[in-house]
Amino acid sequence: MNDTICAISTAVGVGAISIVRVSGEDAISIVNKIFDRDLTKMDSHTINYGHIVDGNEIIDEVMVSIMKAPKTFTKEDIVEINCHGGISSTNKVLELLLTNGARLAEPGEFTKRAFLNGRINLVEAESVMDMIDAKTENARKLAMNGIEGKISNLIHEIVDKLYDINSNIEVNIDYPEYEDIEVMTESQIQEVSKFIDEKLKKLLIESENGKIIKEGINTLILGRPNVGKSSILNKLINEDKAIVTDIAGTTRDIVEGQIRVGGVLLNIIDTAGIRETEDVVEKIGVEKSLNLIKDANLIILVLNNNEPLTEEDKKLLEITKDKKRIIVVNKIDLETKLDTTGLDVVKVSATKDIDILKDKISDLYNLEELNNKELTYLSNSRQISLVKKAISINNHLMESFNSGIPIDILEIDIKEICETLNEIIGESYDDKLIDRLFANFCLGK
């Protein structure tokens, strides 16, 4: 536990500098072995100029931050080496640290130490991971909300109310003959139960919006060959130079790129496998296309203005009819041969301008509002499923209540809601939870 860990904390190969972080008892002494000035004489929380050396060879010109325990992220001694960017020199620094006694950090280990050493609570730990993952300004804002404890505050507010009820019920039981104590009534419980239901459902909805901000909208561009899917995609990409190519997380297998529209990410689902085929639906099989469609949050179905509606188009329209979709009629600069009666379509010419499509996406997700709103949201599925569990226990509470179960037994539900909510902020104990949680964290922070 108290061995010294190190990792490259910035994205590899990107940016002007890279930071290598070292944490643990021997952090300072290990870095001192490969630094050309005496770090042990430096004050805490200072940044120091010098060189990383391997024997007599200078590896990199660096700035080294010294932060001594306990006022650090992990509550251990931390040294951060700001190297010049570039994979090779940064890797060399890391290598030197490893050969001098540090161990490569496991995924999420810095954050895990921060959590285990009581520096941050569970929600904050998860938020830190979100910060690292934050790809847009909005996502960063949301991550900060988590760190500042907005979610913790909300949960504490609800839990406090429930504790109040329970302690009142308890007093009623322990002092049954005393009129001095207010008797917890069914209507009071009902009121709080309603309050919880509203708050938690609101939190869920905001979380879903938050999820869109953080993870992006999984978007599938669908259409027969030669309707102009690629040109629409290219146009979207060209409009926004900030394309992210390497996607982490669950969408890794199906997403080929990310585009930012307004403040929100579109994860473009890879349709490479179906683009070249004669018959989209036939070739990939109904099941696979259904799966792809299922995974998508948004379908952009492209039709060709210059051709009449084909059987294939009709099939595509049919299988996407229950999804959130935008039907794009492309090639409007050519002669209209397509009959779009009864369809809500966006007409574009991908060779010229697709702003109207972007506006449509913005409208669809109310991006304007998302961008400006101070959202309180849960950052991952573990938290969301716990909120859903709390809502369902709360429903059970109301049902039991209506069927005449005595108040002192209802208390069991109330307590379970508290425990479920506490689990979100890590205030109850579950061995596996913590292991699972930290395994999901990425390397280096």
Place this chain on the structure above:
Amino acid sequence: MDYEVIVVGGGHAGCEAAFASANKGHKTLLVTGSIDKIAMMPCNPHIGGSAKGIVVREIDALGGVMGKVADKTLLQMKMLNFSKGPAVRSLRAQADKVAYPKLMQEELQKHKNIDIVEDLVEDLIIEDNTIKAVKLSNGDIINAKAVILTTGTYMKANILVGDTRTVSGPAGTRPSLFLSDNLEKLGFKILRLKTGTPPRIQRDTIDFSKTKMEPGDDKYYTFSFDDKPYYKLDEQEPCYLTYTTGETHKIIMDNLDKSSMYGAIQEKLGTGPRYCPSIEDKVVRFKDKERHQLFLEPESRYFDDIYVQGFSTSMPHDVQEKMVHSLPGLENAKILRYAYAIEYDAIDPRDLYPSLETKIIENLYTAGQINGTSGYEEAACQGLMAGINASLKIENKEPLILGRDEAYIGVLIDDLVTKGVRDPYRLLTSRAEYRLLLRSDNADLRLRKHGYEVGLINKRQYNKLVKKEENINKIIEELKELTIKADKKMTLFDYVKRVENSIFEIEDKLSTKYDYLELEQAEIIIKYEGYIKKARKEAEKMHKLEDKKIPENINYDDVPNLASEARIKLKEVRPLSLGQALRISGVNPSDISILSVYMKRYFNDNR
């Protein structure tokens, strides 16, 4: 003369401890300051009450004596919280303060394995950290294999009234002046605690017409699972309800400086119970309350005292007179005994194992108020467990440790040894996480088998329990097969499950006639099935952590990254399992995971 077990103190803990050890066949000596004060009730005239009543039933289920003696001597019986759910119902008897101790004394004196000596224990004789003997104040040294200290409020007892402080035990008895110093020398941490008792009024000086009568229940109940009721419903003694007045509050506020609690005595005072505040405390803390309830309760059929429940105070006598006379119905009341507070030494119960054996001295056990608790029932159940475990120890057997999901007794002892006490500990239903499992009605089903295994429950009693269990199962099975046509056709099981229906409406459809208690038990199991399952699941979660034993020789200074508060607390308590560790206040889940990681490593290294 040598004994196997010596019990020091003849209060409610001491009596149970002596009976448990003696009934298990061990030659037992009970040392008491005065024989005629054995099993005395110096404070309220109740046995039972919320949560406590369940403890009395648990004591009975395990083979203790309190419930049976109370059943045979009670003045009034009530089932508290009857209108609430089955989990929180609890019996309370108005006990007869003369008849109860008298019967207890007779039973003790009759017992062939019990000797009683009237003296005080001054010191303990220890060899190799093991108790060998006790030294009496007359200089006698008596050897024993195990010693149980149940000294109640007697260690360095001081009586406080107004601005006076007197060295004395309750009701003018001799205090024990040296024992706590000697315990401190052995390494025990000594706490100073305090508790109070209200004035007693002469019955025929009260005008009861100005009060409200509070009769007993019109249905028979007993604490004991073996005994039939000995009382007559219409011969129960009523209690009466009256209230404080604006005048009472004014008297209190005007004289606050004279209350020993509010500054009349400046030296450091013991900590009083939060759950049983004095009347001056109530008036000061709840200024906007216009009146407070007071119950006037008879103390015995054999004398005239009326106990004023809710009116404990440490005011001087003249102020008490004025306060009492300001109460409706008590305008001309004669005070027989004034209220007083008593301050006494206790040990820090974190110095105990869950068996109630001390960690410092082997074969030495402590039970009752010496462990920082308050209440007759709390004392009695610890006495019983200490008696059982001291006996098991000298029989070279594993101790009986009840789980938090098994008994209120388990909750109480775990709280004591894990969390320690700040003020006198009173058992509350809220202290039990799984109280739907810990009901008054199923104490026998929970605990009789333990009583049977340790030898305090005989074969006949045990067979009765087995039969009851079988019948409950039969009833449930039968209800699942029979159907009824209500709003639709359904099994009787589903019918009974509905909160509005009662098993007694359909009991004649069953093939045999079953006992009332068996039917009631089946009904509770059916009606609250979902919640009972939920509680069991929660309890299992706890067991998993409970099963993770912390190695005895763990050095918390070697565990890296523990929060410093957690480190201090863990070193103090030395919990036996991760489950117990998590219940220590100041130890957080993150400390538990650090500990868990360390233990994995520890065990691996030692494999």
